[in-house]
Amino acid sequence: MFSLFLDVRIEGSSFALNLNINTIAILQARTSSSRLPGKVLLPIIGKPMILHQLDRVIRCSSIDKLVVATSVDSSDDKLANTIQSAGFCVFRGDLNDVLKRFADCISLYGGSTIVRLTGDCPLHDPAIIDEILEAYYLSPCNYLSNSSDPSNLSVPDGFDVEVFDSESLNLASINAHLPSEREHVTPWMRRSDTPCQAQHYIHKNPVPFYRLTVDDHLDFELVSKIISELYPTNPNFDLKSIIDFLSKNPTLANTNINTLRNEGYVRSLSND
Structure with missing residues (x-):
């Protein structure tokens, strides 16, 4: 299902692919993270962190295409090469304007339904993604996410999934102007004064x-x-296995308990 091997750069190009894609998952990633540079390539039991995530996401039954969207900046060359070498598809676009990167990626590949994932969530459970997609197809909304209401979360931080249609992405690309809206892709869609119908799942x-x-x-x-x-005995371990493990190891589970959630987004709001 995920057989196309491609590294695409879209700098001023109008080239487009017609792959008859309905649902496309775009996983955004870069190596120039300010708090933990190169984190997506850090090894975990001999494999880069992002490849653990991709090997999990690729098992989703509801996704037609999986693309890693990174930047054209030279700092992401190693990342792109690593992903390609593992047989996954890479798209390279704008470094800082991630909304433009997404819009350019969809202009190339098509796809009416978009799943947005981020490269800092290596434990993603494909069943969680499939569940949200099923709910999205049955709902009248343009945007559905399990992370849009921080006061009503039903999964751990790191299992965030956003689903929206290509029309909403195009509208956001045209109308979103704040730096935080361009960097974090979907804030404009969630605003109450836009045509998008956003719901929390x-x-x-x-x-x-x-x-x-x-x-x-x-x-x-x-x-x-x-x-x-968990990986050595079951590479396909699920969220339940993670919760069971953490409940038996509460000290470990509290390792990062004092870290601020969505710190990057909060910081970007100060630039608006």
Whole structure:
């Protein structure tokens, strides 16, 4: 299903592919993270962190195409080469204007439904993504996410999924002007004064909240330990296995308890 091997750069090009794609997952990633530079390439039991994530996302049954969207900056050359060498598709676009990167990627590949993922969530469970996609197709909304209401989360941080249609992406690309809206792709879609109908999704089986995204060294320490413990006996371990492991290891689970959630987005708001 994910057989196309391609590294595409779109700097002033109008070239387009027609692959008859309906649902495309775009996983954004770069190596120039300010808090933990190169985190997506840090090794966990001998494999770069981002490849752990891609090997999990690729098992989604509802996705037609999986693309890693990184930048054309030379700092991301190694990342692009690593992903390509593993057989995954790479798109390279604007470094700082991530909204433009997404819009350019969709202009190239097409796709009416877009799943937005970020490269700091290596523990993604494909069943979680499939569940949200199923709910999205049954709802009247243009945007659905399990992370848009921080006061009503039903999965740990690090299992964030956003689903929206290509029309909403195009509208955001044209109308979003704030730096935070360009960097974080979807804030404009979630605003109440836009044509987009945005909804928050609560999972059927809510689980305890843990911080399982990777922004700093403490995050990486926790996620590395989880993968190192669970992967050798079951490479396809699911969210339930993670929760069971953490409930038995509460000290480990609290490794990064004091880290601010969505710190990058909060910081970008100060630039607006």
